[in-house]
Amino acid sequence: MRALCYHSAHEVSVDTVPDPVIQEADDIIIQITATAICGSDLHLYRGKVPGMHEGDVLGHEFMGIVVEAGLSVTKLRKGDRVVVPFVIACGSCYFCDHQLFSACETTNPDRGTIMNKKSLRSGAALFGFSHFYGGMPGGQAEYVRVPKANVGPIKIPDALPDEKVLFLSDILPTGYQAVLNTGVGKGGSLAIYGGGPVGQMAAATARMLGVERIFMVDHHPYRLEFARSTYGIIPVNFDEVDAAEYIIENTGSRGVDGVVDAVGFEAKGSAVETVMTNLKLEGSSGAALRQCIAACRRGGTVSVPGLYAGFIHGFLFGDLFEKGLTIKAGQTHVQRFMPELLEFIGEGKLHPDVIISHRLPLEDAALGYKMFDKKEDNCRKVILRPGS
Numbered sequence: 001m002r003a004l005c006y007h008s009a010h011e012v013s014v015d016t017v018p019d020p021v022i023q024e025a026d027d028i029i030i031q032i033t034a035t036a037i038c039g040s041d042l043h044l045y046r047g048k049v050p051g052m053h054e055g056d057v058l059g060h061e062f063m064g065i066v067v068e069a070g071l072s073v074t075k076l077r078k079g080d081r082v083v084v085p086f087v088i089a090c091g092s093c094y095f096c097d098h099q100l101f102s103a104c105e106t107t108n109p110d111r112g113t114i115m116n117k118k119s120l121r122s123g124a125a126l127f128g129f130s131h132f133y134g135g136m137p138g139g140q141a142e143y144v145r146v147p148k149a150n151v152g153p154i155k156i157p158d159a160l161p162d163e164k165v166l167f168l169s170d171i172l173p174t175g176y177q178a179v180l181n182t183g184v185g186k187g188g189s190l191a192i193y194g195g196g197p198v199g200q201m202a203a204a205t206a207r208m209l210g211v212e213r214i215f216m217v218d219h220h221p222y223r224l225e226f227a228r229s230t231y232g233i234i235p236v237n238f239d240e241v242d243a244a245e246y247i248i249e250n251t252g253s254r255g256v257d258g259v260v261d262a263v264g265f266e267a268k269g270s271a272v273e274t275v276m277t278n279l280k281l282e283g284s285s286g287a288a289l290r291q292c293i294a295a296c297r298r299g300g301t302v303s304v305p306g307l308y309a310g311f312i313h314g315f316l317f318g319d320l321f322e323k324g325l326t327i328k329a330g331q332t333h334v335q336r337f338m339p340e341l342l343e344f345i346g347e348g349k350l351h352p353d354v355i356i357s358h359r360l361p362l363e364d365a366a367l368g369y370k371m372f373d374k375k376e377d378n379c380r381k382v383i384l385r386p387g388s
Helices: 039-045 111-115 162-169 171-182 197-208 221-231 243-249 271-278 287-295 317-323 334-346 362-374
Strands: 002-008 011-016 028-037 061-069 081-084 143-146 189-193 213-218 234-237 256-261 296-304 326-329 358-361 382-385
Touching (some): 028 162, 061 143, 061 162, 162 171, 162 334, 171 197, 171 256, 189 243, 189 287, 197 221, 213 243, 243 287, 256 287, 287 317, 296 317, 362 382
Parallel strands (some): 189 213, 189 256, 213 234, 256 296, 296 326, 358 382
Antiparallel strands (some): 028 382, 061 081
16 A cells, blocks of 8 residues: 655655554454644654654544454444544553543553653554554555554544544544643633644634633744634734733733643744754753743643653743642543534534645645645645545
8 A cells, every 4th residue: 555654854755565454353444535644743754753663654633434344343344434533542441441541551562662661651552653652553544454443433424524524533632622621611711822733723622612712822924814714813923922921911911711732842942942952951842831831820721732752941830830820731532522523513513624725645745744844835734635
């Protein structure tokens, strides 16, 4: 089959690789009908995530048709149309029993080995996201093997086209969980740092939940304008103002009720911080997180769906303590939220497909990565289709 493979930083290509096969009785094989390039994929593309091997198949946002099912698969059958969550969870361990699917204890055998710390081994495996997260081949391909098929994939009604439901795989539940984690609801105020796909989905779900005032912080005017015209956000360009100061000034000197950090560890920080991250003397930039702490009111919550790794220079724990803030972070428990989000889409309460700006054949995936990475042609979200 054809699949998008990682070779080195900024070097990916669509290659011919072996077809996937059933390995466990609860596996399925799906033929991909639509897949997407996620903002998190850019961390891999830039060579920033440990555990990448040459030839690894990328992609964790995908859907398709079941073409083969193992003997123990009971919830799906050949011909079913499904969206697959990017988190691979067993459904029966301690964490899965508590609906903390991204903390699954059983699906990621590699993470503890790479980090040399068995205590870190509890995180779930993810599709197409390095051997740090299990080394599972991803879905930017013609076919993919999906383990734990009785737990993950969700069947999609024929009436809903691919593009309306594809983002159930990651960015929609990720944005939704990020907003829920802030505890901000009807009538409240929220700041979203980062106008990429997750930030846009956070804005969409926050608006659906009745959040009254939504600030979005970014420095790409096209992203801010899209969010303003689509979700009614208040745009804040951090190239023009100090974002936290602006937010505080426009909330009665109090700050917002909650903040979503949809930027993560690649945020551009000070010159010292940039040197330290480049030399691997620290794992992540704390620039975005410091802004989030500053913009949040006392007693509020900072929710972090953005990816972080290792330790952070200049983490303002004193400010966090003095303001009495709560931080909630981590990978998304996708399986938990897929059913209700599918209902919202079916009822017309959410329209995640509006974020799509580019549609390309799978063979042009490398072009899609370059365009998305460089923010060319006002690129918001790239959809790839095998065989087109």
